[in-house]
Amino acid sequence: xxxxxxxxxxxxxxxxxxxxxxxxxxxxxxxxxxxxxxxxxxxxxxxxxxxxxxxxxxxxxxxxxxxxxxxxxxxxxxxxxxxxxxxxxxxxxxxxxxxxxxxxxxxxxxxxxxxxxxxxxxxxxxxxxxxxxxxxxxxxxxxxxxxxxxxxxxxxxxxxxxxxxxxxxxxxxxxxxxxxxxxxxxxxxxxxxxxxxxxxxxxxxxxxxxxxxxxxxxxxxxxxxxxxxxxxxxxxxxxxxxxxxxxxxxxxxxxxxxxxxxxxxxxxxxxxxxxxxxxxxxxxxxxxxxxxxxxxxxxxxxxxxxxxxxxxxxxxxxxxxxxxxxxxxxxxxxxxxxxxxxxxxxxxxxxxxxxxxxxxxxx
Numbered sequence: 115x116x117x118x119x120x121x122x123x124x125x126x127x128x129x130x131x132x133x134x135x136x137x138x139x140x141x142x143x144x145x146x147x148x149x150x151x152x153x154x155x156x157x158x159x160x161x162x163x164x165x166x167x168x169x170x171x172x173x174x175x176x177x178x179x180x181x182x183x184x185x186x187x188x189x190x191x192x193x194x195x196x197x198x199x200x201x202x203x204x205x206x207x208x209x210x211x212x213x214x215x216x217x218x219x220x221x222x223x224x225x226x227x228x229x230x231x232x233x234x235x236x237x238x239x240x241x242x243x244x245x246x247x248x249x250x251x252x253x254x255x256x257x258x259x260x261x262x263x264x265x266x267x268x269x270x271x272x273x274x275x276x277x278x279x280x281x282x283x284x285x286x287x288x289x290x291x292x293x294x295x296x297x298x299x300x301x302x303x304x305x306x307x308x309x310x311x312x313x314x315x316x317x318x319x320x321x322x323x324x325x326x327x328x329x330x331x332x333x334x335x336x337x338x339x340x341x342x343x344x345x346x347x348x349x350x351x352x353x354x355x356x357x358x359x360x361x362x363x364x365x366x367x368x369x370x371x372x373x374x375x376x377x378x379x380x381x382x383x384x385x386x387x388x389x390x391x392x393x394x395x396x397x398x399x400x401x402x403x404x405x406x407x408x409x410x411x412x413x414x415x416x417x418x419x420x421x422x423x424x425x426x427x428x429x430x431x432x433x434x435x436x437x438x439x440x441x442x443x444x445x446x447x448x449x450x451x452x453x454x455x456x457x458x459x460x461x462x463x464x465x466x467x468x469x470x471x472x473x474x475x476x477x
Contacts, residue, residue, distance in 0.1 A: 190327065205314050207405055214463040215419040218426045220375055221468030223367065223433055229358060233365035241372055250275070252379060269391045272380050273330055279373070280323035281340045282347050286366045287316030289351050290359070307445035308435070315428055321404050322421050328398035363436035367470065370429035377422035384415045423463055433470025434459060438477065446476040 192200070225231045245251065251265040291312035298305040332340070355362045383389050392414040402412055405420045431447060438446075446459040457465050459476060 190324070203317075205317055207318070208462040209406065210420060210423050210463045212408075212411065212419075214466075215423045218374065218378075218423055218463075218466070219468065220371075220378055221429075222371055223469035229361045230364055233361050234368050236365060237368040237372065267380075267383065267388075269389050270330075272383075272389070273326060274336075275376070276326045276380075277323065277330065277332060278336065278340065278343075279376075280319060280326060282344050283322065283373075284316040284319035285344060285348050286351055286362065286369075287312045287314075287319065289348060289355055290362065291316065293352070293355050306443070307448040311431065311445055311447050315431065318424055318428075321400075322424070325398050325401040325404070325417060325421075328400055359440040360436050363432045367429055367433035367436060370425050370432060373425040374422055374429060377418050377425060381415060381418050381422065384418070426466060426468065427461070427463065430459075430467050430470055434467070434476070435470075437470055437473045439473070443473070443477050446471065449476075 223230075225234045249264055250267070251261065291309045294305050294309050294312065297303075298309070351362065354365075380389075384392050387393070395414045396412050397407065397414060397417040401407070401417050401420070405417075407416060407420070434446065447461060449458075451458045459465070459467075459471055
């Protein structure tokens with residue numbers, strides 16, 4: 115899912131001694147302080163003889179981070195206590211088949227009302243601003259060779275983008291769920307199932323972030339940017355949801371359309387061999403357990419397929435919720451239908467409606 119702000123990239127020449135290890139071809143594009151301070155856990159380092167070895171073997175080296183050395187340990191290690199072995203979530207991710215994930219397509223819902231146009235216009239403006247700040251530009255088909263070098267994405271630039279986007283992606287679901295929860299308490303009425311789906315969406319987005327965080331740890335600059343972005347986005351979405359929940363759900367639906375585009379492009383670059391470090395890199399263990407990835411599908415490409423499928427479901431869910439009566443209609447994603455022979459919304463990817471379900475189809 116997309117956020118509304120981004121980090122400012124920088125230019126790095128060499129931050130390691132000339133002899134020994136050095137980062138492989140790292141370029142950024144500003145003379146400001148480190149945009150992300152990412153401490154890579156899965157990239158590669160090249161020694162003076164041209165040989166490569168995993169960055170994980172050099173955890174005692176500060177490769178690229180503004181985080182003090184004493185604060186860098188394992189990225190959010192699990193709790194160690196005398197009695198607790200592991201933690202278990204209340205939400206179990208639905209099983210996605212490989213075919214279902216491969217069938218996810220880029221799609222767009224046409225704006226029909228003034229509310230839709232407000233949501234779409236806001237998303238387009240924020241997407242333009244984020245791309246401008248981060249130096250991201252997607253070339254037209256067949257013109258990839260004309261793209262200036264500063265716009266060429268590598269594994270590190272993609273990872274910076276993913277981490278920042280997912281760090282604020284869980285805000286809308288949490289805000290919507292919180293406000294509907296408080297309204298249910300205040301009015302002493304049922305919520306009709308919306309709260310659970312919205313909070314589960316926020317949880318799912320946070321799992322995306324934790325999976326990418328296992329590959330790199332942000333430094334102080336990126337943490338400050340995330341703090342500022344989250345503060346602005348949370349309060350802005352909070353006020354907007356009070357004014358027009360329908361517009362907010364449509365806004366999130368359009369954001370998720372952009373997220374599907376981003377992950378589709380990243381997956382295509384892996385398949386085209388433009389991201390060689392991710393070709394065989396295994397997905398983090400936290401991701402393998404959360405999505406219950408089958409044997410033989412534990413690579414970074416598989417991880418992005420799962421994340422894209424999640425974003426596609428969020429796209430469908432929010433477009434569908436945006437079509438409903440916000441006050442009285444039940445949530446179709448937790449409903450039990452009278453006729454099971456007719457397709458209806460579900461948490462899985464067996465039936466996917468990219469532009470959402472219309473109200474007359476589900477209510």
